[in-house]
Amino acid sequence: MLYDCAVIGGGPAGLNASLVLGRGRKEVILLDDDAPRNAVTQESHNFITRDGIEPVEFRKAAYADLKKYPGIVIQKERVTDINPADAVFHIQTEAGKNYEAKTIILSTGLKDVLPDIEGIHNFYGTSLFSCPFCDGWELKDTPLIFIADGAFSFHGVKMVSNWNKNIVICTNGKESLSPEQRDILAKKQIEVIDDEILRLQGENGQLKTVQFKNGKELHKEAGFISAKMEQAAPFAERLGLELTDMGGIKTDPYGRTSIKGIYAGGDNAAGPPQLVIAASEGSKAAIGVITDFVEETF
Ligand SMILES: Cc1cc2nc3c(=O)[nH]c(=O)nc-3n(C[C@H](O)[C@H](O)[C@H](O)COP(=O)(O)OP(=O)(O)OC[C@H]3O[C@@H](n4cnc5c(N)ncnc54)[C@H](O)[C@@H]3O)c2cc1C
Incomplete structure (x- = not known):
């Protein structure tokens, strides 16, 4: 036919x-x-x-x-x-x-091509998201991590801040933010952590902890990432x-x-x-x- x-x-x-x-x-x-x-x-x-x-x-x-x-x-x-x-x-x-x-x-x-971080696929779509228009409302009162490991990270953070200003940025050791962008973030009191991430931990799709390679840990239950499409x-x-x-x-x-x-x-x-x-x-x-x-x- x-x-x-x-x-x-x-x-x-x-x-x-x-x-x-x-x-x-x-x-x-x-x-x-x-x-x-x-x-x-x-x-x-x-x-x-x-x-x-x-x-x-x-x-x-x-x-x-x-x-x-x-x-x-x-x-x-x-x-x-x-x-x-x-x-x-x-x-x-x-x-x-x-x-x-x-x-x-x-x-x-x-x-979506996600940053190469152990455990990230366990949380994508359940407690880690890429689009604040899709999921920002549900996370408006939850302290957030923004994994800024990729292009357009600053733009992503700016957009997420429309819904929630309680954000900690993790660059995972990548040069994803320019000095000018870092200055703006500092003025807005948005913390940037540059340590490399070892893995993301949690259970049943619920993120609990970000573990860094230097042994530090950050407790966060939700966040956004800059995914490449x-x-x-x-x-x-x-x-x-x-x-x-x-x-x-x-x-x-x-x-x-x-x-x-x-x-x-x-x-x-x-x-x-x-x-x-x-x-x-x-x-x-x-x-x-x-x-x-x-x-x-x-
Ligand atoms: C985590 C997440 C949450 C989201 N939440 C929302 C939301 O809340 N609200 C919203 O508006 N949008 C949301 N989106 C975006 C939304 O999913 C997309 O914009 C939408 O699905 C795009 O529709 P589409 O038809 O273009 O592509 P898709 O929905 O991706 O559909 C493409 C289809 O093509 C099929 N396909 C691909 N290649 C082939 C092939 N070779 N042969 C046969 N079939 C093939 C795929 O299997 C798929 O079924 C979200 C996206 C993600 C990743």
Whole structure:
């Protein structure tokens, strides 16, 4: 079967794109390997009517919406390759299956690359977070650690201070803050610890102690980190799509990329990374697909 559109990635962007395409009477295949960025969290915030929803529940509700439209097929498969040839996209999956589509929407999202600190993965998404818009409200009264081991650390601290000014910064021995930034932090009485971290300790996702290599310890139950974000899938690079300065896939307001027939939406294209923004991006890409079909065929 030749699908009108293959949506690659079924987070909020791909799910909303599929909804708009299915309602737009298109034959759609949604290919998703079910490893969204926010899988580590228990609650999602900032999506009106869905504030506080568990990511798993969000997905269940989305699948229920998609099931209403017969043109939508959902396959839980990891896409390994996409080859454009003769105006058709040939899609291969890890399961060894092949699919063909006239257009594709890339909505594969981003992946977080966390600082290389022992134990950090045990707490990411439960007591350590990267986005204050997502989790700042819940931590507004809790003394925080900010692990400033990476680029944009100062910006991250500034943003977190909107919710909570009780912050201790740990640079983990990295040169992540300039002398000017350190001066500003000192004036604001935000302590900076430059000792290297040995490990993070706690249990059941709850951070308790930061242990330093010099034997010192800091008791903190929550905090933020400056996580690096990368494309979760290699297709933008492999297909030769134009990227933005921030590393996202460059699109026009309807999700059209630099290559005809390829559309993109969600964290992997534009941000800021938020569920509601990703869903809207997916919607715009689907509207782009349908608009272009109409323009070509009417
Ligand atoms: C810890 C944490 C907490 C967050 N909390 C919030 C919050 O409270 N509120 C909020 O608005 N946002 C929150 N976010 C951000 C939010 O999760 C993202 O902005 C949103 O999920 C982006 O949606 P997306 O559809 O672009 O990508 P994703 O949700 O990442 O979905 C991408 C999908 O593509 C699939 N995929 C990737 N590669 C392939 C492939 N090769 N083949 C098949 N499928 C593939 C993945 O498995 C995944 O299902 C949080 C993020 C993190 C990390």
